[in-house]
Amino acid sequence: MSVKDFTKKYYVKRTNTNCVKWDASKAQGLIPMWIADMDFKTDEHIISGLTRRIEHGAFGYSLSPKDYFDAFIAWHQRRHDVTYDKDWIRFTSGAVDGIVQCLYAFTEEKDAVLITTPVYPPFSGSIKRTGRTLVTSPLLVEDNYCSFDYRDIERKFKKKNVKAMILCSPHNPLGRVWKKGELEELFDLCQKYNVLVISDEVHGDLIMPDQEFVPALSLKKYHDNVVSLSAVSKTFNLAIFYHSHVIIPNRKLRKIFDDMQYKYHKEDPNEFSLLASYYGYKHGDEWLDGLLEVVYDNYKYLYKRLSPYCDILPLEGSYLCFVNFRDNVEEAADFLKEDCGILANPGESFGKGYETWARFNLATSHAVIKKACDAIIKALDK
Template sequence: MELSTTEFIEKYAVKRTGTNSLKWDALDQRYGDPDLIAMWVADMEFKVPEAVTTALTERVNHGVYGYSYTPDSYYEAYFAWQEKRHNIKLEKDWLRFDTGVVNSIYGLVNTFTKPQDAVLILTPVYYPFHNAVLDNHRQLVTSELVNDDGHYTIDFKDIEAKIVANKVKLLIQCSPHNPVGRVWTEAELKQLLAICQRHHVLVISDEIHQDIIIGKKPFVSALNVAHGRYRNNLIVVTAPSKTFNLAAMLNSHVIIPSDELRQRYDTFHKQINQTEVSVLGQVAAEAAYRAGGEWLDQLLNVVRSNYEYLRTELVAKVPAIKVADLEGTYLAWLDLRAVVPADLTKEFIQDECHLAVDFGQWFSKNDAGFVRLNLATEPKYVHAAVANIINSLAKINETRAISAAE
């Protein structure tokens, strides 16, 4: 049954405090204030689709969690989802499982580069990309996306120059892009992949946000660019964790179409990773891929309406705040630099607005003054966040006006 946005929220929204939730229960530890509204880390205040809860309950009621393998039914459900939603045709041989996309990126950096090799990322970008390079003692090379009034594009010339100058070996790409909200077009991806192929730069495409499409542009997987022309120079990582709020279920995918790259991956991983699959993670994901489509469509409507509210209110009341276009992901990216000095953003957001957010400088050293807000939540939190920003700015301006008059 199709639910309206209000009905979806009534049915699925849930209070998360008291569940060891990183987002809500670690506020004091992470931000030094337990009473902030948690709009940071990318998970949601919504329960998973009912079919997922039913499948997990049945499995839990069986009561045994011995070593398991991935059944054919899992591949069927996942492949059907990929084909129906994204026109991606996968093959069983290409697929490897992991306990999370970040974990995979760390593993891939180790598999395909050596210490001190240069790895390129397009900033601002999800901060574990930076960490995966730096923690493994590789050289971090960044190319800033071009920000045109909240619409971001890729600086291809800069990328090619940096690849050549630094002898870059690997590019880690985010598609759709966290935090700037871009869904890259096939033309953009083709240009990027062609540059990488020309200079023998392997590409990891992190497509974890592929199902969170908010605007009109369709998601295009790197696997499908130019009818698959770049597949042999490509590894795609995905998971059901963003789509269906399953992050702690620790089940993710590494897709490697190239026989040669897959062999290198297998050889390396044999040395360090003997983990079997996460049985509950796969039970949950299979049920979600099979029966979670309607739930996802309704969730996306909630995110769209939260984003519309945020953007409309801020444009009307504080037009100097720039809200980036949200084509994909459920993460809004705000540029506050015109209203708050960049070095005071933290004080403003936490002490005045009472919000826990991801700060811009976590994503790029150049982006102090930006904040990322998670919109996969109940509208009441988005409304409160927007009201707190507007009212706190009004208060600051009032104080300034009074002191100017004195």
């Protein structure tokens, strides 16, 4: 489907719908380019499947859709050439809940957990709230491209006795889709120092042209010390269902995780969450392919308009674009809010030293992106 057709069919005004992105008090009156949430209706199969279920009208205890796991497994095979076993899959109430549960299950209080920064802020939040010790390793951003600092990571693994690392793959906010070789180098280090990898792959379906997403568990030799988090909450804009999966190939780790879930009485997901994801996995390819074209088109447009003024990282994956306003501004988010009327996520919320950066959400219409670019260029030209 063309970018125009997709937008015409799925773009939806979200004001006055209790929408965080558009209706939260801090977003009002501003062009909202913050938070990872799209301005598009989800795939019709998901909507019609849920509608049928609601219209049935009886909401007593229910079973999972029979072929839920088949649909989940087929999706990952089809889109990412990775094979998951049904027995490896566990449910959590969202990806952040998955991270927290993994930390409770696989690490002890005060254990050191490493993240590479900048990164999605709840990574550090989860480490702190579970009483683990936060260890950070800055990513290298050179010539507008970002990579792991393996030497620093190894130093920290050794010195801080790190027990686990939370990986963001693809990376929010840097937009990187890690290459196989990069992951292998990282996972070799993790294996050497016995560091469990918790690979957050919720952006794994949002892959731009000519990029290949490598799911951590497609690398079989690391199965004993990698677990991954996967969901279609970002893929199909289903955040309100709070539904995600932890995939655990190692049997001992699965037992530890199951014991933790049993102890804390983790319920099975509710039927609406299962159904929403199920219809996405089963029928959502065409919708997703259309969305990816819209996002990439928006990225190319934003790049063309703003690159004379700013550093814009390549968008390999996700619909989130990280932009450095350099010495044009002191604090990018303040400049965007005060001078441009735009709400974007401040760079420093992802890591120290990123004050002149901001994260833009590109999952919206071309018209919104154009309005934002116009406002930024007008303010910068002043």
